[in-house]
Amino acid sequence: MxxxxxxCTFFDNEFAVPEKDVFEVVQTEVSADTTKQVxxxxxxxxxxDVVYKCRWLKSDDFDKEKPTIIIPIKDxxxxxxxxxxNFIENDVQTLCNVIVVDDRxxxxxxxxxxxxxxxxxxxxxxxxxxxxxxxxxxxxxCFSLGNKEILLWNSDLWVPNxxxxxxxxxxxxxxxxxxxxxxxxxxxxxxxxxxxxxxxxITNNFPHMTNGRWRETVQFGGDAWVHTTVPGKLSCTPIHYxxxxxxxxxxxxxxxxxxxxxxxxQMWNLDKFIELGGLNPSLAKNFQDVDICLRAVSQxxxxxxxxxxxxxxxxxxxxxxxxxKWDSQMMSDHILFGKIWNSKVYPIVF
Numbered sequence: 135m136x137x138x139x140x141x142c143t144f145f146d147n148e149f150a151v152p153e154k155d156v157f158e159v160v161q162t163e164v165s166a167d168t169t170k171q172v173x174x175x176x177x178x179x180x181x182x183d184v185v186y187k188c189r190w191l192k193s194d195d196f197d198k199e200k201p202t203i204i205i206p207i208k209d210x211x212x213x214x215x216x217x218x219x220n221f222i223e224n225d226v227q228t229l230c231n232v233i234v235v236d237d238r239x240x241x242x243x244x245x246x247x248x249x250x251x252x253x254x255x256x257x258x259x260x261x262x263x264x265x266x267x268x269x270x271x272x273x274x275x276c277f278s279l280g281n282k283e284i285l286l287w288n289s290d291l292w293v294p295n296x297x298x299x300x301x302x303x304x305x306x307x308x309x310x311x312x313x314x315x316x317x318x319x320x321x322x323x324x325x326x327x328x329x330x331x332x333x334x335x336i337t338n339n340f341p342h343m344t345n346g347r348w349r350e351t352v353q354f355g356g357d358a359w360v361h362t363t364v365p366g367k368l369s370c371t372p373i374h375y376x377x378x379x380x381x382x383x384x385x386x387x388x389x390x391x392x393x394x395x396x397x398x399x400q401m402w403n404l405d406k407f408i409e410l411g412g413l414n415p416s417l418a419k420n421f422q423d424v425d426i427c428l429r430a431v432s433q434x435x436x437x438x439x440x441x442x443x444x445x446x447x448x449x450x451x452x453x454x455x456x457x458x459k460w461d462s463q464m465m466s467d468h469i470l471f472g473k474i475w476n477s478k479v480y481p482i483v484f
Contacts, residue, residue, distance in 0.1 A: 139162045139164045139416050140474075142270040151190065160183055160184070162181060164416045165418075188258075188271060189255070190254075191253065191255075193231075195231075201230045201285055204287060214234065220293060230285065233254070233255055234254055235255045255272055266412070286402070288398040292447045301444050303401065310436060313427060319445050332344045333450075354374045354395075359484075370479045407426075420467040
């Protein structure tokens with residue numbers, strides 16, 4: 135777990151943010167080589183050094199005493215505009231700094247972010263989307279600026295009111311959590327980006343919930359696991375607990391310790407995030423949120439799910455559609471996550 139391709143080596147570097155508006159990060163990563171057959175159901179992996187070229191613009195309002203929200207996005211300016219408007223309408227910026235991480239966009243994300251006095255980080259690379267590194271680079275900037283807390287935040291995640299975020303931050307602190315997450319609901323149709331009753335994600339992946347049956351039901355209700363038997367070992371796949379359930383169901387409308395919380399919304403004590411090596415750079419698209427939580431709880435760190443009379447809206451569709459979900463990188467993430475955790479997860483979570 136200490137290997138250079140499983141941790142963000144940028145965390146080990148001295149870094150003076152005000153002096154480095156433009157900088158590069160080189161990260162060693164591994165991915166499954168599906169073109170090679172090793173035999174006996176073994177997988178070959180290939181290693182490469184990925185160069186991330188970064189440009190940082192800090193807002194004059196950045197306050198190191200506030201938690202910092204980190205939002206990666208690629209293109210989809212219309213979605214980013216809606217999310218920023220949701221923040222402004224609910225005074226999110228009074229509670230938190232906001233860093234928008236622009237991942238190789240061809241659309242003009244920068245002017246939208248800067249005009250609203252939020253912080254902007256542009257990251258380019260030649261390999262492709264890496265959710266882990268986008269967040270890790272921003273986290274290192276926050277750490278170097280003296281921040282104590284960060285929130286990993288999906289671009290299609292919205293606050294329902296002014297009090298929700300304040301309550302969430304308070305619960306994280308009062309429970310002395312290292313990492314926290316919250317109950318997430320699918321948004322009402324009034325918040326639909328295209329005005330349709332059903333999103334493309336629901337239509338394609340959950341056809342039994344079409345005709346609006348999914349609206350304002352649970353998207354994430356805590357951690358759960360599915361067992362699947364593979365040759366020679368037990369595989370445990372993490373899933374969202376009680377998806378599509380009633381938000382008032384006592385099994386999700388509660389606060390409890392957890393094995394993992396979804397990366398759509400994670401609040402971290404930043405020193406612990408850095409100590410753990412950040413999100414696994416070799417899990418570029420999937421499972422990096424579960425991976426880091428498992429590393430945390432295996433070290434007896436506190437991971438909390440907060441769902442008692444608190445929730446946020448997660449649309450789940452826009453970011454999936456833009457980036458594309460299933461590809462060779464996603465397959466690699468599934469294989470690598472299993473390689474890391476199949477033999478370890480059972481005594482940790484059961």
